[in-house]
Amino acid sequence: MYQEERMRAIIDYLEAHKRISVEDICSLFEVSRDTARRDLVKLEEQQAIIRTRGGALLPAAPFERIQNxxxxxxxxxxxxxxxxxxxxxxxxxxxxxxxxxxxxxxxxxxxxxxxxxxxxxxxxxxxxxxxxxxxxxxxxxxxxxxxxxxxxxxxxxxxxxxxxxxxxxxxxxxxxxxxxxxxxxxxxxxxxxxxxxxxxxxxxxxxxxxxxxxxxxxxxxxxxxxxxxxxxxxxxxxxxxxxxxxxxxxxxxxxxxxxxxxx
The missing domain is CATH 3.40.50.1360 (Rossmann fold)
Structure with a gap:
């Protein structure tokens, strides 16, 4: 699996489970911890995730307009x-x-x-x-x-x-x-x-x-x-x-x- 495909899959996982760990990435995609960390660094640079200790979260969605x-x-x-x-x-x-x-x-x-x-x-x-x-x-x-x-x-x-x-x-x-x-x-x-x-x-x-x-x-x-x-x-x-x-x-x-x- 190419990095771009893996990064998309990481976002899909986050949308379903709210958070992901480096261990999850290693297990799901059969990659090393260094590869998992590089994926997270790149996703963070794209502002697609928020990195945490040992994993990542999706950034909070902006507040939607509240109808009267x-x-x-x-x-x-x-x-x-x-x-x-x-x-x-x-x-x-x-x-x-x-x-x-x-x-x-x-x-x-x-x-x-x-x-x-x-x-x-x-x-x-x-x-x-x-x-x-x-x-x-x-x-x-x-x-x-x-x-x-x-x-x-x-x-x-x-x-x-x-x-x-x-x-x-x-x-x-x-x-x-x-x-x-x-x-x-x-x-x-x-x-x-x-x-x-x-x-x-x-x-x-x-x-x-x-x-x-x-x-x-x-x-x-x-x-x-x-x-x-x-x-x-x-x-x-x-x-x-x-x-x-x-x-x-x-x-x-x-x-x-x-x-x-x-x-």
């Missing part, structure tokens, strides 16, 4: 709709519930059926959706409005949240990766962090496209989460991290299977 809230609503997937339906079904009459400002959490609000519930939110969209639901009291937190993404934030929001205790908090996320949950905006992340602290049960709603993404601001760790509702299981390494921290993972497929068995 209304743009994201136009592309809410069937997976998100199913996640929202399952989440709404977990709410019991009489509960106090915190909702954040994500589109997946809005899918939960749209399918809300539990009456005699009290909802606390910083999302003007969640408040609007729930205002038409009978027997649902809505407290919209006051503060500075982020017009593009339609959430309220600021010191006053965090201070008001600290006075409440809720049975459940439904939290969306911009990314799920090593270390926990990520948000694009620090202002939004700080409010999510406070919401999680004020709830007895924290339920994260995220489709599988969020797995492996680490955005600008980390607002929560696995120890803060009780349940993750998603459409597909994450990669084994991430799934093991979740389970080690006691996070229950519920997929839409598992839920549908359970529903069919009960019928």
């Amino acid at each position: 809230y209304n743009e994201r609503l136009l592309s809410v997937s069937e997976e998100k709709q199913q996640i929202g339906r399952i989440a709404a079904g977990l709410v019991r009459p009489g509960e106090r519930v915190i909702l954040d400002s994500s589109t997946t959490v809005q899918a939960c609000a749209e399918r809300w059926t539990a009456g005699d519930t009290y909802v606390i939110t910083n999302s003007i969209n969640q408040a609007d959706v729930l205002s038409s639901k009978p027997n649902v009291s809505v407290h919209l937190l006051g503060g500075q409005l982020h017009k593009e993404h339609r959430f309220v934030y600021g010191i006053s929001v965090a201070e008001t949240l600290s006075r409440y205790r809720a049975d459940k908090a439904f939290i969306g996320t911009g990314g799920i990766a090593d270390g926990g949950l990520f948000a694009v905006y620090e202002e939004e992340g700080r409010i999510k962090e406070r919401m999680m602290q004020q709830a007895s049960q924290v339920i994260v709603l995220a489709d599988h496209f969020k797995f492996g993404k680490s955005n600008y601001y980390r607002f929560g760790s696995w120890s803060d989460v009780d349940l993750l509702i998603t459409d597909l299981l994450p990669e084994p390494e991430l799934l093991e991290q979740l389970r080690q921290h006691g996070v229950e993972v519920l997929t839409t497929q598992d839920y549908e299977k359970k529903e069919s068995e009960e019928q």
Whole structure:
């Protein structure tokens, strides 16, 4: 195999496995350690990899443009709709519930059926959706409005949240990766962090496209989460991290299977 072919194969391996060691290259391509190192040096010169001690990683992808809230609503997937339906079904009459400002959490609000519930939110969209639901009291937190993404934030929001205790908090996320949950905006992340602290049960709603993404601001760790509702299981390494921290993972497929068995 020529060096160019081997280098392409190394990139393919990195895209599938996230990292590669010199030993991996020697074993996969039956080359010496010196040859493996030369391949990595050349790939680094091309800015295709980041060399580490004993191997290499792919460079972090540049942050993609984040659509505004209304743009994201136009592309809410069937997976998100199913996640929202399952989440709404977990709410019991009489509960106090915190909702954040994500589109997946809005899918939960749209399918809300539990009456005699009290909802606390910083999302003007969640408040609007729930205002038409009978027997649902809505407290919209006051503060500075982020017009593009339609959430309220600021010191006053965090201070008001600290006075409440809720049975459940439904939290969306911009990314799920090593270390926990990520948000694009620090202002939004700080409010999510406070919401999680004020709830007895924290339920994260995220489709599988969020797995492996680490955005600008980390607002929560696995120890803060009780349940993750998603459409597909994450990669084994991430799934093991979740389970080690006691996070229950519920997929839409598992839920549908359970529903069919009960019928």
